[in-house]
Amino acid sequence: MSVSELLYEAAILMVVGMVVVFIFLTLLIFATKLLSKFAGQEEAPVNNPVQPSNLNAPAPVIAAISAAIHQYKQNNK
Amino acid sequence: MEGLQTLWASTALANFEIGQIVMMLVGGLLLFLAIKKGFEPLLLLPIGFGAVLANIPLAGFTEPGGVLYYIYYVGIETGVFPLLIFMGVGAMTDFGALIANPRMLFLGAAAQFGIFATLFGAIALNLVPGFDFSLKDASAIAIIGGADGPTAIFLASKLAPDLLGAIAVAAYSYMALVPIIQPPIMKALTTPEERKIKMEQLRQVSKKEKILFPLAVLFLTILFLPAATPLVGMFCLGNLMKESGVVDRLSNTAQNELINIVTIFLGLAVGSKLSADQFLTIETLGILGLGAVAFSIGTGTGVLMAKLMSKFSDKPINPLLGAAGVSAVPMAARVVNKVGLEANPHNFLLMHAMGPNVAGVLGSAVAAGILLALVG
Numbered sequence: 001m002s003v004s005e006l007l008y009e010a011a012i013l014m015v016v017g018m019v020v021v022f023i024f025l026t027l028l029i030f031a032t033k034l035l036s037k038f039a040g041q042e043e044a045p046v047n048n049p050v051q052p053s054n055l056n057a058p059a060p061v062i063a064a065i066s067a068a069i070h071q072y073k074q075n076n077k
Numbered sequence: 078m079e080g081l082q083t084l085w086a087s088t089a090l091a092n093f094e095i096g097q098i099v100m101m102l103v104g105g106l107l108l109f110l111a112i113k114k115g116f117e118p119l120l121l122l123p124i125g126f127g128a129v130l131a132n133i134p135l136a137g138f139t140e141p142g143g144v145l146y147y148i149y150y151v152g153i154e155t156g157v158f159p160l161l162i163f164m165g166v167g168a169m170t171d172f173g174a175l176i177a178n179p180r181m182l183f184l185g186a187a188a189q190f191g192i193f194a195t196l197f198g199a200i201a202l203n204l205v206p207g208f209d210f211s212l213k214d215a216s217a218i219a220i221i222g223g224a225d226g227p228t229a230i231f232l233a234s235k236l237a238p239d240l241l242g243a244i245a246v247a248a249y250s251y252m253a254l255v256p257i258i259q260p261p262i263m264k265a266l267t268t269p270e271e272r273k274i275k276m277e278q279l280r281q282v283s284k285k286e287k288i289l290f291p292l293a294v295l296f297l298t299i300l301f302l303p304a305a306t307p308l309v310g311m312f313c314l315g316n317l318m319k320e321s322g323v324v325d326r327l328s329n330t331a332q333n334e335l336i337n338i339v340t341i342f343l344g345l346a347v348g349s350k351l352s353a354d355q356f357l358t359i360e361t362l363g364i365l366g367l368g369a370v371a372f373s374i375g376t377g378t379g380v381l382m383a384k385l386m387s388k389f390s391d392k393p394i395n396p397l398l399g400a401a402g403v404s405a406v407p408m409a410a411r412v413v414n415k416v417g418l419e420a421n422p423h424n425f426l427l428m429h430a431m432g433p434n435v436a437g438v439l440g441s442a443v444a445a446g447i448l449l450a451l452v453g
Contacts, residue, residue, distance in 0.1 A: 032179035
Protein backbone atom coordinates (compact mmCIF):
# COMPACT_ATOMS: atom_id res chain seq x y z
CA MET A 1 0.00 0.00 0.00
CA SER A 2 1.34 3.44 -0.85
CA VAL A 3 1.84 6.06 1.81
CA SER A 4 -1.02 8.21 0.61
CA GLU A 5 -3.41 5.27 0.77
CA LEU A 6 -2.15 4.47 4.26
CA LEU A 7 -2.59 8.09 5.29
CA TYR A 8 -6.14 8.02 4.00
CA GLU A 9 -6.84 4.87 6.00
CA ALA A 10 -5.24 6.38 9.08
CA ALA A 11 -7.41 9.48 8.75
CA ILE A 12 -10.52 7.32 8.48
CA LEU A 13 -9.40 5.34 11.53
CA MET A 14 -8.85 8.57 13.44
CA VAL A 15 -12.35 9.85 12.74
CA VAL A 16 -14.10 6.51 13.24
CA GLY A 17 -12.10 5.79 16.37
CA MET A 18 -12.86 9.10 18.05
CA VAL A 19 -16.54 8.93 17.10
CA VAL A 20 -16.88 5.41 18.50
CA VAL A 21 -15.03 6.30 21.71
CA PHE A 22 -17.32 9.26 22.23
CA ILE A 23 -20.49 7.34 21.42
CA PHE A 24 -19.50 4.51 23.71
CA LEU A 25 -18.62 6.70 26.65
CA THR A 26 -21.73 8.84 26.09
CA LEU A 27 -23.80 5.68 26.34
CA LEU A 28 -21.94 4.89 29.52
CA ILE A 29 -22.83 8.32 30.90
CA PHE A 30 -26.51 7.61 30.33
CA ALA A 31 -26.15 4.15 31.81
CA THR A 32 -24.47 5.59 34.89
CA LYS A 33 -27.15 8.25 35.31
CA LEU A 34 -29.82 5.59 34.99
CA LEU A 35 -27.98 3.51 37.53
CA SER A 36 -27.83 6.41 39.97
CA LYS A 37 -31.53 7.00 39.54
CA PHE A 38 -32.42 3.47 40.54
CA ALA A 39 -29.67 2.57 42.93
CA GLY A 40 -28.43 5.89 44.19
CA GLN A 41 -30.97 7.02 46.76
CA GLU A 42 -31.41 4.12 49.09
CA GLU A 43 -28.29 4.86 51.01
CA ALA A 44 -28.74 8.41 52.16
CA PRO A 45 -25.79 9.68 54.16
CA VAL A 46 -26.29 8.19 57.58
CA ASN A 47 -26.63 10.75 60.29
CA ASN A 48 -25.16 9.15 63.32
CA PRO A 49 -27.08 10.21 66.39
CA VAL A 50 -24.85 12.58 68.24
CA GLN A 51 -23.45 10.96 71.34
CA PRO A 52 -24.06 13.05 74.40
CA SER A 53 -20.60 14.07 75.44
CA ASN A 54 -19.52 14.92 78.90
CA LEU A 55 -16.76 17.18 77.61
CA ASN A 56 -17.40 20.79 78.26
CA ALA A 57 -16.00 22.01 74.99
CA PRO A 58 -17.28 25.39 73.82
CA ALA A 59 -19.88 25.24 71.06
CA PRO A 60 -17.66 26.73 68.28
CA VAL A 61 -15.04 24.03 68.90
CA ILE A 62 -17.63 21.28 68.64
CA ALA A 63 -18.98 22.86 65.47
CA ALA A 64 -15.50 23.04 63.94
CA ILE A 65 -14.74 19.42 64.80
CA SER A 66 -18.00 18.11 63.43
CA ALA A 67 -17.53 20.14 60.24
CA ALA A 68 -14.07 18.64 59.83
CA ILE A 69 -15.40 15.12 60.42
CA HIS A 70 -18.15 15.72 57.90
CA GLN A 71 -15.68 16.91 55.30
CA TYR A 72 -13.36 13.99 55.99
CA LYS A 73 -16.22 11.54 55.53
CA GLN A 74 -17.22 13.22 52.29
CA ASN A 75 -13.68 13.10 50.98
CA ASN A 76 -13.04 9.52 51.97
CA LYS A 77 -16.19 7.83 50.85
CA MET B 78 46.35 -25.52 23.86
CA GLU B 79 43.22 -26.75 22.16
CA GLY B 80 41.55 -26.92 25.53
CA LEU B 81 42.37 -23.31 26.18
CA GLN B 82 40.89 -22.30 22.84
CA THR B 83 37.70 -24.18 23.58
CA LEU B 84 37.53 -22.52 26.96
CA TRP B 85 38.07 -19.09 25.40
CA ALA B 86 35.38 -19.77 22.83
CA SER B 87 32.93 -20.54 25.62
CA THR B 88 33.43 -17.20 27.37
CA ALA B 89 31.19 -14.26 26.71
CA LEU B 90 34.24 -12.13 25.98
CA ALA B 91 34.95 -14.01 22.77
CA ASN B 92 31.36 -13.87 21.65
CA PHE B 93 30.16 -10.36 22.43
CA GLU B 94 28.64 -8.52 19.56
CA ILE B 95 28.59 -4.77 19.67
CA GLY B 96 24.78 -4.71 19.61
CA GLN B 97 24.58 -6.89 22.68
CA ILE B 98 26.90 -4.60 24.60
CA VAL B 99 24.84 -1.57 23.62
CA MET B 100 21.64 -3.30 24.70
CA MET B 101 23.20 -4.27 28.02
CA LEU B 102 24.00 -0.61 28.48
CA VAL B 103 20.38 0.25 27.67
CA GLY B 104 19.36 -2.29 30.31
CA GLY B 105 21.79 -0.64 32.70
CA LEU B 106 20.28 2.75 31.92
CA LEU B 107 16.81 1.42 32.73
CA LEU B 108 18.12 0.02 36.01
CA PHE B 109 19.67 3.39 36.78
CA LEU B 110 16.41 5.23 36.01
CA ALA B 111 14.48 2.77 38.17
CA ILE B 112 16.81 2.70 41.16
CA LYS B 113 18.33 6.15 41.21
CA LYS B 114 15.58 8.24 39.67
CA GLY B 115 12.58 6.22 40.84
CA PHE B 116 11.00 6.06 37.35
CA GLU B 117 8.29 3.38 37.51
CA PRO B 118 10.76 1.14 39.37
CA LEU B 119 8.29 -1.73 39.65
CA LEU B 120 8.49 -2.23 35.92
CA LEU B 121 11.70 -0.65 34.74
CA LEU B 122 13.80 -2.69 37.16
CA PRO B 123 12.71 -6.12 35.87
CA ILE B 124 12.66 -4.78 32.29
CA GLY B 125 16.21 -3.48 32.61
CA PHE B 126 17.42 -6.71 34.17
CA GLY B 127 15.61 -8.72 31.53
CA ALA B 128 17.40 -6.68 28.87
CA VAL B 129 20.76 -7.53 30.43
CA LEU B 130 19.93 -11.24 30.65
CA ALA B 131 18.55 -11.40 27.13
CA ASN B 132 21.76 -10.07 25.64
CA ILE B 133 24.21 -12.47 27.27
CA PRO B 134 25.99 -14.33 24.52
CA LEU B 135 25.70 -18.14 24.55
CA ALA B 136 23.27 -18.17 27.49
CA GLY B 137 20.28 -18.47 25.18
CA PHE B 138 17.76 -16.83 27.45
CA THR B 139 15.52 -15.85 24.57
CA GLU B 140 15.85 -19.01 22.47
CA PRO B 141 13.54 -21.99 22.83
CA GLY B 142 14.67 -23.65 26.04
CA GLY B 143 15.61 -20.36 27.69
CA VAL B 144 13.61 -19.09 30.62
CA LEU B 145 12.82 -15.67 29.17
CA TYR B 146 11.62 -17.30 25.97
CA TYR B 147 9.05 -19.29 27.91
CA ILE B 148 8.00 -16.41 30.12
CA TYR B 149 7.36 -14.34 27.02
CA TYR B 150 5.65 -17.19 25.24
CA VAL B 151 3.36 -18.04 28.14
CA GLY B 152 2.54 -14.57 29.35
CA ILE B 153 2.76 -12.00 26.60
CA GLU B 154 2.28 -13.80 23.34
CA THR B 155 -0.97 -15.13 24.78
CA GLY B 156 -1.90 -11.73 26.24
CA VAL B 157 -2.40 -13.29 29.68
CA PHE B 158 -0.02 -11.09 31.74
CA PRO B 159 -1.37 -7.69 30.73
CA LEU B 160 -4.90 -8.96 31.33
CA LEU B 161 -4.03 -10.20 34.82
CA ILE B 162 -2.48 -6.82 35.56
CA PHE B 163 -5.65 -5.20 34.33
CA MET B 164 -7.68 -7.31 36.74
CA GLY B 165 -5.47 -6.13 39.57
CA VAL B 166 -5.81 -2.52 38.48
CA GLY B 167 -9.57 -3.01 38.41
CA ALA B 168 -9.44 -4.27 41.98
CA MET B 169 -7.56 -1.14 42.98
CA THR B 170 -9.84 1.29 41.15
CA ASP B 171 -12.56 3.26 42.90
CA PHE B 172 -15.18 4.42 40.43
CA GLY B 173 -16.93 6.49 43.09
CA ALA B 174 -15.77 9.86 41.75
CA LEU B 175 -16.82 8.91 38.25
CA ILE B 176 -20.24 7.62 39.26
CA ALA B 177 -20.86 10.83 41.20
CA ASN B 178 -20.01 12.91 38.14
CA PRO B 179 -20.40 10.73 35.04
CA ARG B 180 -19.89 13.63 32.62
CA MET B 181 -16.19 13.26 33.36
CA LEU B 182 -16.30 10.36 30.91
CA PHE B 183 -16.20 13.00 28.15
CA LEU B 184 -12.75 14.03 29.36
CA GLY B 185 -11.60 10.41 29.28
CA ALA B 186 -12.90 10.22 25.72
CA ALA B 187 -11.31 13.47 24.55
CA ALA B 188 -7.88 12.52 25.83
CA GLN B 189 -7.94 9.45 23.59
CA PHE B 190 -7.46 11.78 20.63
CA GLY B 191 -3.77 11.51 21.46
CA ILE B 192 -3.96 7.87 20.39
CA PHE B 193 -5.68 8.41 17.08
CA ALA B 194 -3.72 11.51 16.14
CA THR B 195 -0.51 9.59 16.76
CA LEU B 196 -1.72 6.76 14.58
CA PHE B 197 -1.95 9.31 11.79
CA GLY B 198 1.43 10.72 12.76
CA ALA B 199 3.09 7.29 12.71
CA ILE B 200 1.84 6.67 9.18
CA ALA B 201 2.94 10.17 8.15
CA LEU B 202 6.40 9.29 9.45
CA ASN B 203 6.61 6.78 6.59
CA LEU B 204 7.32 9.78 4.37
CA VAL B 205 10.70 9.97 6.10
CA PRO B 206 13.12 7.48 4.56
CA GLY B 207 13.99 4.64 6.91
CA PHE B 208 10.52 4.29 8.40
CA ASP B 209 8.11 1.68 7.27
CA PHE B 210 5.18 1.38 9.67
CA SER B 211 2.16 -0.66 8.67
CA LEU B 212 -1.28 0.25 10.00
CA LYS B 213 -0.86 -2.45 12.65
CA ASP B 214 2.51 -1.06 13.73
CA ALA B 215 1.09 2.46 13.81
CA SER B 216 -1.89 1.36 15.93
CA ALA B 217 0.34 -0.41 18.42
CA ILE B 218 2.60 2.65 18.69
CA ALA B 219 -0.31 5.06 18.99
CA ILE B 220 -1.74 3.28 22.04
CA ILE B 221 1.22 4.66 24.01
CA GLY B 222 -0.91 7.81 24.08
CA GLY B 223 -3.41 5.92 26.21
CA ALA B 224 -0.80 6.14 28.97
CA ASP B 225 -1.72 2.67 30.09
CA GLY B 226 1.11 0.13 30.24
CA PRO B 227 -0.89 -3.11 30.24
CA THR B 228 -3.15 -1.91 27.42
CA ALA B 229 -0.12 -0.93 25.34
CA ILE B 230 1.53 -4.31 25.90
CA PHE B 231 -1.67 -6.18 25.19
CA LEU B 232 -2.25 -4.36 21.92
CA ALA B 233 1.39 -4.53 20.84
CA SER B 234 1.50 -8.28 21.49
CA LYS B 235 -1.51 -8.69 19.20
CA LEU B 236 -0.63 -6.22 16.45
CA ALA B 237 3.14 -5.69 16.34
CA PRO B 238 5.07 -8.18 18.52
CA ASP B 239 8.41 -7.15 17.01
CA LEU B 240 7.94 -3.57 18.25
CA LEU B 241 6.75 -4.65 21.70
CA GLY B 242 10.00 -3.96 23.53
CA ALA B 243 10.28 -0.40 22.31
CA ILE B 244 6.57 0.30 22.81
CA ALA B 245 6.54 -1.03 26.37
CA VAL B 246 9.67 0.89 27.32
CA ALA B 247 8.28 4.07 25.78
CA ALA B 248 4.89 3.62 27.50
CA TYR B 249 6.35 3.11 30.96
CA SER B 250 9.01 5.79 30.56
CA TYR B 251 6.45 8.38 29.60
CA MET B 252 4.14 7.32 32.41
CA ALA B 253 7.02 8.07 34.74
CA LEU B 254 7.48 11.41 33.01
CA VAL B 255 3.83 12.50 33.41
CA PRO B 256 4.74 15.06 36.13
CA ILE B 257 7.24 16.63 33.74
CA ILE B 258 5.37 16.42 30.42
CA GLN B 259 1.89 17.49 31.52
CA PRO B 260 2.19 20.70 33.57
CA PRO B 261 3.62 22.93 30.82
CA ILE B 262 0.85 21.85 28.44
CA MET B 263 -1.81 22.36 31.11
CA LYS B 264 -0.52 25.81 31.94
CA ALA B 265 -0.19 26.84 28.31
CA LEU B 266 -3.84 26.02 27.60
CA THR B 267 -5.43 27.56 30.69
CA THR B 268 -5.47 30.98 32.34
CA PRO B 269 -4.61 31.34 36.03
CA GLU B 270 -8.27 32.25 36.69
CA GLU B 271 -9.44 29.00 35.11
CA ARG B 272 -6.96 27.01 37.15
CA LYS B 273 -8.41 28.51 40.33
CA ILE B 274 -11.94 27.29 39.66
CA LYS B 275 -13.34 25.38 42.60
CA MET B 276 -15.46 22.33 42.00
CA GLU B 277 -18.61 21.38 43.84
CA GLN B 278 -18.37 18.72 46.52
CA LEU B 279 -18.99 15.26 45.06
CA ARG B 280 -22.06 13.43 46.31
CA GLN B 281 -22.00 10.17 48.21
CA VAL B 282 -22.17 7.10 46.00
CA SER B 283 -24.08 4.09 47.27
CA LYS B 284 -22.61 0.63 47.48
CA LYS B 285 -25.25 -0.66 45.11
CA GLU B 286 -24.15 1.78 42.43
CA LYS B 287 -20.55 0.76 42.83
CA ILE B 288 -21.45 -2.91 42.44
CA LEU B 289 -23.68 -2.34 39.43
CA PHE B 290 -21.29 0.01 37.62
CA PRO B 291 -18.70 -2.57 36.47
CA LEU B 292 -21.54 -4.81 35.35
CA ALA B 293 -23.03 -1.95 33.34
CA VAL B 294 -19.68 -1.21 31.73
CA LEU B 295 -19.24 -4.86 30.85
CA PHE B 296 -22.77 -5.09 29.49
CA LEU B 297 -22.25 -2.13 27.15
CA THR B 298 -18.90 -3.51 26.01
CA ILE B 299 -20.43 -6.88 25.26
CA LEU B 300 -23.13 -5.22 23.19
CA PHE B 301 -21.10 -2.70 21.25
CA LEU B 302 -17.42 -3.55 21.35
CA PRO B 303 -16.72 -7.24 21.96
CA ALA B 304 -13.12 -6.72 20.83
CA ALA B 305 -12.53 -4.73 24.01
CA THR B 306 -14.02 -7.35 26.32
CA PRO B 307 -10.73 -9.05 27.22
CA LEU B 308 -9.41 -5.81 28.69
CA VAL B 309 -12.67 -4.37 29.99
CA GLY B 310 -13.89 -7.76 31.21
CA MET B 311 -10.85 -8.44 33.35
CA PHE B 312 -10.91 -4.88 34.63
CA CYS B 313 -14.57 -5.17 35.61
CA LEU B 314 -13.98 -8.56 37.24
CA GLY B 315 -11.31 -7.04 39.45
CA ASN B 316 -13.51 -4.08 40.28
CA LEU B 317 -16.53 -6.24 41.07
CA MET B 318 -14.44 -8.41 43.37
CA LYS B 319 -13.47 -5.28 45.25
CA GLU B 320 -16.85 -3.57 45.38
CA SER B 321 -18.98 -6.62 46.09
CA GLY B 322 -17.19 -6.98 49.40
CA VAL B 323 -17.87 -10.71 49.58
CA VAL B 324 -14.56 -11.93 48.17
CA ASP B 325 -12.05 -9.76 49.98
CA ARG B 326 -9.48 -12.55 49.84
CA LEU B 327 -9.64 -12.70 46.04
CA SER B 328 -9.69 -8.94 45.74
CA ASN B 329 -6.66 -8.60 47.98
CA THR B 330 -4.80 -11.26 46.03
CA ALA B 331 -5.61 -9.60 42.71
CA GLN B 332 -4.39 -6.19 43.84
CA ASN B 333 -1.36 -7.37 45.81
CA GLU B 334 0.26 -10.78 45.44
CA LEU B 335 -1.00 -11.65 41.98
CA ILE B 336 -0.27 -8.28 40.41
CA ASN B 337 3.20 -8.31 41.98
CA ILE B 338 4.02 -11.77 40.69
CA VAL B 339 2.76 -10.95 37.23
CA THR B 340 4.65 -7.65 37.23
CA ILE B 341 7.95 -9.47 37.77
CA PHE B 342 7.31 -11.79 34.85
CA LEU B 343 5.86 -9.09 32.66
CA GLY B 344 8.93 -6.92 33.17
CA LEU B 345 11.32 -9.77 32.43
CA ALA B 346 9.38 -10.76 29.33
CA VAL B 347 9.35 -7.21 28.01
CA GLY B 348 13.07 -6.95 28.76
CA SER B 349 13.66 -10.11 26.75
CA LYS B 350 12.34 -8.25 23.73
CA LEU B 351 15.10 -5.67 24.06
CA SER B 352 17.50 -7.41 21.72
CA ALA B 353 19.86 -5.46 19.53
CA ASP B 354 18.34 -6.43 16.20
CA GLN B 355 14.85 -5.38 17.32
CA PHE B 356 15.67 -2.36 19.45
CA LEU B 357 18.65 -0.67 17.82
CA THR B 358 16.72 0.60 14.84
CA ILE B 359 15.63 3.98 13.62
CA GLU B 360 12.05 2.84 14.27
CA THR B 361 12.70 2.80 18.01
CA LEU B 362 13.63 6.47 17.87
CA GLY B 363 10.44 7.11 15.95
CA ILE B 364 8.43 5.22 18.56
CA LEU B 365 9.97 7.19 21.43
CA GLY B 366 9.24 10.44 19.63
CA LEU B 367 5.69 9.49 18.70
CA GLY B 368 5.01 8.36 22.26
CA ALA B 369 5.83 11.80 23.62
CA VAL B 370 3.66 13.43 20.95
CA ALA B 371 0.78 11.07 21.76
CA PHE B 372 0.98 11.93 25.43
CA SER B 373 1.10 15.65 24.82
CA ILE B 374 -1.81 15.66 22.38
CA GLY B 375 -3.91 13.57 24.75
CA THR B 376 -3.24 15.97 27.59
CA GLY B 377 -4.02 18.95 25.38
CA THR B 378 -7.31 17.67 23.99
CA GLY B 379 -8.39 16.64 27.47
CA VAL B 380 -7.84 20.17 28.77
CA LEU B 381 -9.55 21.74 25.75
CA MET B 382 -12.54 19.43 26.19
CA ALA B 383 -12.79 20.43 29.84
CA LYS B 384 -12.78 24.11 28.80
CA LEU B 385 -15.52 23.44 26.30
CA MET B 386 -17.57 21.59 28.89
CA SER B 387 -17.24 24.35 31.45
CA LYS B 388 -18.64 26.80 28.86
CA PHE B 389 -21.82 24.78 28.52
CA SER B 390 -22.10 23.59 32.08
CA ASP B 391 -24.07 25.20 34.87
CA LYS B 392 -21.68 23.76 37.41
CA PRO B 393 -18.08 24.99 37.37
CA ILE B 394 -15.51 22.66 35.83
CA ASN B 395 -11.82 23.26 36.34
CA PRO B 396 -10.18 22.72 32.92
CA LEU B 397 -7.11 21.18 34.55
CA LEU B 398 -9.20 18.06 35.12
CA GLY B 399 -8.99 17.32 31.41
CA ALA B 400 -5.33 16.42 31.75
CA ALA B 401 -6.31 13.51 33.97
CA GLY B 402 -8.23 12.04 31.04
CA VAL B 403 -5.11 10.25 29.87
CA SER B 404 -5.11 7.26 32.18
CA ALA B 405 -1.78 6.96 34.07
CA VAL B 406 -3.67 6.35 37.31
CA PRO B 407 -3.13 7.95 39.77
CA MET B 408 -0.15 9.97 38.58
CA ALA B 409 -2.11 12.20 36.21
CA ALA B 410 -4.69 13.01 38.90
CA ARG B 411 -1.90 13.93 41.30
CA VAL B 412 -0.39 16.23 38.70
CA VAL B 413 -3.76 17.94 38.26
CA ASN B 414 -4.02 18.37 42.01
CA LYS B 415 -0.53 19.82 42.20
CA VAL B 416 -0.99 22.30 39.37
CA GLY B 417 -4.35 23.29 40.85
CA LEU B 418 -2.78 23.88 44.25
CA GLU B 419 -0.14 26.09 42.66
CA ALA B 420 -2.90 28.37 41.36
CA ASN B 421 -5.00 28.22 44.52
CA PRO B 422 -3.51 26.66 47.66
CA HIS B 423 -6.98 25.85 49.03
CA ASN B 424 -8.28 24.06 45.96
CA PHE B 425 -7.91 20.30 46.25
CA LEU B 426 -8.76 18.71 42.92
CA LEU B 427 -7.50 15.18 43.61
CA MET B 428 -10.89 13.55 44.20
CA HIS B 429 -12.41 15.35 41.22
CA ALA B 430 -9.49 14.35 39.02
CA MET B 431 -9.93 10.67 39.88
CA GLY B 432 -13.15 10.72 37.83
CA PRO B 433 -11.59 11.62 34.48
CA ASN B 434 -8.57 9.53 35.45
CA VAL B 435 -10.49 6.25 35.69
CA ALA B 436 -12.58 7.37 32.71
CA GLY B 437 -9.27 7.52 30.85
CA VAL B 438 -8.57 3.89 31.72
CA LEU B 439 -11.92 2.89 30.28
CA GLY B 440 -11.37 5.19 27.31
CA SER B 441 -8.02 3.72 26.39
CA ALA B 442 -9.34 0.18 26.80
CA VAL B 443 -12.19 1.10 24.46
CA ALA B 444 -9.76 2.70 22.01
CA ALA B 445 -7.65 -0.46 22.11
CA GLY B 446 -10.76 -2.49 21.37
CA ILE B 447 -11.57 -0.28 18.41
CA LEU B 448 -8.06 -0.62 17.02
CA LEU B 449 -8.19 -4.40 17.49
CA ALA B 450 -11.54 -4.57 15.74
CA LEU B 451 -10.59 -2.33 12.82
CA VAL B 452 -6.92 -3.12 12.27
CA GLY B 453 -6.27 -6.45 13.96
